[in-house]
Amino acid sequence: xxxxxxxxVLEAGRTSTGYRLWQQVVDLLExxxxxxxxxxxEQGEAAFLVGQAQAWLGTWDTAGPYLDEAIxxxxxxxxxxxxxxxxxxxxxxxxxxxEEGGVEGTEAMLVLAAADEALGRQDYATASGHYEQxxxxxxxxxxxxxxxGIARCRANTAQLVEAAxxxxxxxxxxxxxVVSEAKELQEWISKQQxxxxxxxxxxxxxxxxxxRDAAQQAMFGGSYEHARNLFRSxxxxxxxADGDRARMQFGVAICDRVLGxxxxxxxxxxxxxxxxxxxxRAKIERFRLMMDREIDAAALVAELxxx
Numbered sequence: 001x002x003x004x005x006x007x008x009v010l011e012a013g014r015t016s017t018g019y020r021l022w023q024q025v026v027d028l029l030e031x032x033x034x035x036x037x038x039x040x041x042e043q044g045e046a047a048f049l050v051g052q053a054q055a056w057l058g059t060w061d062t063a064g065p066y067l068d069e070a071i072x073x074x075x076x077x078x079x080x081x082x083x084x085x086x087x088x089x090x091x092x093x094x095x096x097x098x099e100e101g102g103v104e105g106t107e108a109m110l111v112l113a114a115a116d117e118a119l120g121r122q123d124y125a126t127a128s129g130h131y132e133q134x135x136x137x138x139x140x141x142x143x144x145x146x147x148x149g150i151a152r153c154r155a156n157t158a159q160l161v162e163a164a165x166x167x168x169x170x171x172x173x174x175x176x177x178v179v180s181e182a183k184e185l186q187e188w189i190s191k192q193q194x195x196x197x198x199x200x201x202x203x204x205x206x207x208x209x210x211x212r213d214a215a216q217q218a219m220f221g222g223s224y225e226h227a228r229n230l231f232r233s234x235x236x237x238x239x240x241a242d243g244d245r246a247r248m249q250f251g252v253a254i255c256d257r258v259l260g261x262x263x264x265x266x267x268x269x270x271x272x273x274x275x276x277x278x279x280x281r282a283k284i285e286r287f288r289l290m291m292d293r294e295i296d297a298a299a300l301v302a303e304l305x306x307x
Contacts, residue, residue, distance in 0.1 A: 001304045006037040012297035013049050015290050019258050020122070020222065024294070025053035031301050033066075044074030048082050056121055060089045088117045095130055103137030112142060115149055122222035128153040144174030148182050155189055158218070158226035164189050195230065208234060208244070215251060228255035242275035250280060254287065262291060 013029040032038065033046045051066030067089070070082035095114035098107035115130030131149035134142050148170035154163035167189060170182035195207075195214040215230035231251035234240060240248070253268030269284050276284060 001032070001035060001037060001300060003037050005300050006032050006035065007042070008293070009297040009300055010038065010042060010046055010049075012293050013046070016294065017049055017052070020056075021258065022053040022057050025049055026057070028297055028301055029053075031304055035304070040073060041075045041078070044070050044072070045078050048074055048078045051082065052085060055085055055089060056123060058123075058126065060092055064089060088114075088121075091117060092126075099130070099133045103133045105141070108134050108137060108142040108146075112145060112149070115146075119149060119152060122156070124153040124157050124222070144170045144178050144182075148174065148178055148185070151182070151185055151189075155185065155192070156218075156221045156223050158192075158223055160189055160193050164193075208237075208240065212248070215248075219251065219255060224255045224258045228252055228259065231255065243277060243280075246272045246275040246277075246280055250276075250284060250287075257287075257291065262294075265291065 009032045016024045029046050029050045047066045048070035051063040054063035067082045067086045071079050091114045095111045098110050111130050115127045118127035131146045134146035147166045151163045151166035167182050167186045195211045215227045219227035231248045235248035249272035253265045257265035
């Protein structure tokens with residue numbers, strides 16, 4: 001592997017980061033980082049991307065040295081991002097210690113802070129675990145806020161019945177701010193439940209818009225399986241224009257790729273392309289090129305590891 005090829009893998013790692021493919025980021029960039037073919041800010045960026053991926057996979061101890069290196073040699077933007085994530089690692093460690101033996105009143109704030117950060121990075125499993133520790137702890141004054149956090153985690157992973165239950169508790173027992181946020185979440189959950197009903201029996205134009213918007217929200221929120229199901233329900237509907245069908249199929253393909261099924265994604269792109277307008281064709285081509293670059297980068301890394 002030479003410097004040009006290392007930069008090619010770095011670019012693929014950037015793309016994988018954009019799609020939150022954390023294990024793929026590690027698999028691509030960790031071996032390249034070890035070669036030290038990249039130098040200066042590029043090596044700092046590679047260190048940060050690996051550290052971020054390791055952190056968001058939950059391996060904070062492994063992430064630490066990479067983040068430290070990124071802080072030392074990365075660009076100013078990378079240094080800021082790495083410093084913020086290093087702070088999150090500290091908060092995560094403090095929260096885990098605070099949870100030993102149950103969360104008491106003085107510890108709830110620390111655990112909630114770590115939970116909020118995990119929610120912000122779409123690590124719903126970690127966030128929910130922290131919120132549940134507070135919800136089940138002795139700090140009754142923070143129980144409603146924790147319940148709201150659990151509701152958000154459940155909502156973003158399409159567990160809408162449980163999400164509604166926790167949101168209702170927060171709305172009935174929280175402070176004014178928590179009540180306001182809980183009621184807003186309840187409205188969102190209700191719309192999502194309506195969308196699920198719409199998707200099961202075809203859709204009117206209004207229902208199509210609601211389902212499409214819900215699918216996009218789910219995808220941007222990291223709930224790709226739920227988003228794929230909604231996009232697919234629209235793409236397979238009988239009363240839909242060909243152009244809309246193509247756009248919904250493109251959404252299915254994106255979700256398939258992020259969920260790890262590259263073959264299904266390619267097939268979906270081919271189907272979408274049949275009725276795509278010029279704008280969608282350009283998006284399809286960019287997405288296909290991105291997948292090709294992933295394959296090329298993975299081949300370069302495999303060759304590196306075999307040498």
